[in-house]
Amino acid sequence: MMAGSHVALGMAAWMAAAPHLGQPPLAPGALALAAFGGLLPDIDHPKSWVGRRVRPVSDLLAALLGHRGVTHSLLAVLACGWLLKRGEVPAEYAGPLVIGYLSHLGADLLTPGGLRLGWPLKGSWALPLVRTGSAFEPLVVAALIAAAWLSLPHRPDPRALAERWGLCITCESLPLPPPPPPLPPRRRVA
Numbered sequence: 253m254m255a256g257s258h259v260a261l262g263m264a265a266w267m268a269a270a271p272h273l274g275q276p277p278l279a280p281g282a283l284a285l286a287a288f289g290g291l292l293p294d295i296d297h298p299k300s301w302v303g304r305r306v307r308p309v310s311d312l313l314a315a316l317l318g319h320r321g322v323t324h325s326l327l328a329v330l331a332c333g334w335l336l337k338r339g340e341v342p343a344e345y346a347g348p349l350v351i352g353y354l355s356h357l358g359a360d361l362l363t364p365g366g367l368r369l370g371w372p373l374k375g376s377w378a379l380p381l382v383r384t385g386s387a388f389e390p391l392v393v394a395a396l397i398a399a400a401w402l403s404l405p406h407r408p409d410p411r412a413l414a415e416r417w418g419l420c421i422t423c424e425s426l427p428l429p430p431p432p433p434p435l436p437p438r439r440r441v442a
């Protein structure tokens with residue numbers, strides 16, 4: 253997928269995953285880290301957004317390992333799990349970075365190129381739903397963002413957010429559904 257799609261999907265994946273990891277889903281710093289994590293696997297492609305910024309590294313990786321090689325494999329997934337489990341990197345950094353990274357692999361899996369999950373073995377896996385750069389790509393991305401937003405247990409009123417960010421002045425008149433009522437407090441079972 254395109255870099256912009258990976259950024260959006262990295263943040264959407266973090267919104268959906270953060271409550272399950274006990275972290276706030278809309279913290280700007282974590283969303284930025286998730287977006288960066290969503291771009292990181294393409295470090296093995298010299299023309300990707302992140303590859304262009306670390307050109308000597310991406311040239312070397314592309315020459316030695318090829319694009320969608322080890323950075324897009326089960327080994328990379330295991331490394332992500334190890335990073336989360338070890339706890340050497342604080343969870344508020346490791347969590348969004350890993351979730352963003354995994355979102356990239358999930359997104360690439362939806363393209364015809366798929367992933368070489370068994371790297372260094374040959375053969376790729378794919379659920380070819382969307383071609384990179386096609387008109388269908390933004391629709392898939394928008395649907396996944398909407399699903400992540402709807403999964404939030406405590407959704408803020410989007411009109412209040414839009415007003416705070418200066419996107420509109422009379423936001424109350426926007427035809428958006430009101431936010432869900434707050435959940436009742438959970439009873440503790442002794």
Ligand SMILES: [Zn+2]
Pocket residue numbers: 293294320324356360
């Ligand atoms: Zn990729």
